[in-house]
Amino acid sequence: MPEGDTIHLAAQRLRRALCGERIVQASAPAARLPSLLRIGSLVGRRCLDVKARGKHLLIEFEGDVLLHSHLRMSGRWVVRPRTPPPDVTESDRADPAAGAKTTTAARRHATRRGQPWLHLVTERHEVFQYGGPLLELRTRAATRLEPLLAGLGPDLLAADFDAQAAAIRLRALDARLTIADALLEQRAVSGIGNIWRSEACFAAGIDPFRRLADTEPEDLQRLLLTARELMLRAVANGSTRPRPANVYGRAHQPCRRCGTPIRARRTGEQARTLYWCPYCQGETRDKGEGADT
Numbered sequence: 580m581p582e583g584d585t586i587h588l589a590a591q592r593l594r595r596a597l598c599g600e601r602i603v604q605a606s607a608p609a610a611r612l613p614s615l616l617r618i619g620s621l622v623g624r625r626c627l628d629v630k631a632r633g634k635h636l637l638i639e640f641e642g643d644v645l646l647h648s649h650l651r652m653s654g655r656w657v658v659r660p661r662t663p664p665p666d667v668t669e670s671d672r673a674d675p676a677a678g679a680k681t682t683t684a685a686r687r688h689a690t691r692r693g694q695p696w697l698h699l700v701t702e703r704h705e706v707f708q709y710g711g712p713l714l715e716l717r718t719r720a721a722t723r724l725e726p727l728l729a730g731l732g733p734d735l736l737a738a739d740f741d742a743q744a745a746a747i748r749l750r751a752l753d754a755r756l757t758i759a760d761a762l763l764e765q766r767a768v769s770g771i772g773n774i775w776r777s778e779a780c781f782a783a784g785i786d787p788f789r790r791l792a793d794t795e796p797e798d799l800q801r802l803l804l805t806a807r808e809l810m811l812r813a814v815a816n817g818s819t820r821p822r823p824a825n826v827y828g829r830a831h832q833p834c835r836r837c838g839t840p841i842r843a844r845r846t847g848e849q850a851r852t853l854y855w856c857p858y859c860q861g862e863t864r865d866k867g868e869g870a871d872t
């Protein structure tokens with residue numbers, strides 16, 4: 580699932596392509612939501628801003644119109660220059676060695692994804708969105724009232740992120756929740772997904788199975804700031820994954836720090852797999868329920 584850092588990276592790319600530019604063509608070929616029938620109304624409007632909030636993305640246009648998207652599990656934004664070569668994406672261009680091979684790969688990739696949900700054209704760029712289940716055209720006021728956004732906790736990657744306030748919101752959740760499951764609650768803090776909850780708990784040396792009730796606010800703050808630092812570093816590197824990952828996806832492999840085999844188990848309502856090092860993360864008691872994967 581795209582996490583906050585993925586959305587921030589997409590927002591950066593879209594900002595470069597769209598901000599200050601007028602839309603000359605807009606279509607929503609695979610649109611299923613009624614508000615997108617009005618997509619043509621974007622033509623002639625200038626894009627004012629592109630914002631990431633947690634895992635949501637908001638594109639603002641002149642005349643109080645916003646596009647609100649959430650990529651859920653598999654959605655993706657693609658940006659291409661409009662002038663030839665038409666099939667080179669931003670990320671391809673960042674790699675001068677990629678050459679013609681990648682360009683062809685990009686074309687195949689786009690075809691595999693089928694029809695885009697959204698296609699915006701400016702004088703210099705084309706923007707596509709594939710496979711996101713939430714894509715709506717709204718006014719600013721309607722966006723503020725949108726429950727998915729109104730209920731969001733502070734964005735971990737926002738410039739004004741307040742770790743103390745965010746830790747208080749985490750503590751206000753059900754105290755029986757484990758830290759690992761609390762981190763996925765977007766109404767407390769938004770932007771953290773499955774990959775970074777594992778990596779952040781490891782980097783902060785925190786037992787992810789500890790209950791909120793047994794956790795000091797200072798530890799939660801430290802954990803949030805650690806997650807923020809890791810994710811900002813990934814955004815700065817143009818990556819959406821920890822490279823190399825310390826625990827995520829490394830079940831049974833030796834911990835890079837202490838050599839103990841990394842463990843993995845599905846947790847929480849969505850049964851997402853959590854990874855941890857039992858030694859480095861101070862495992863002091865039996866976890867009881869559930870078997871490792």
Ligand SMILES: [Zn+2]
Nearest residue numbers: 834837856859
């Ligand atoms: Zn370890």
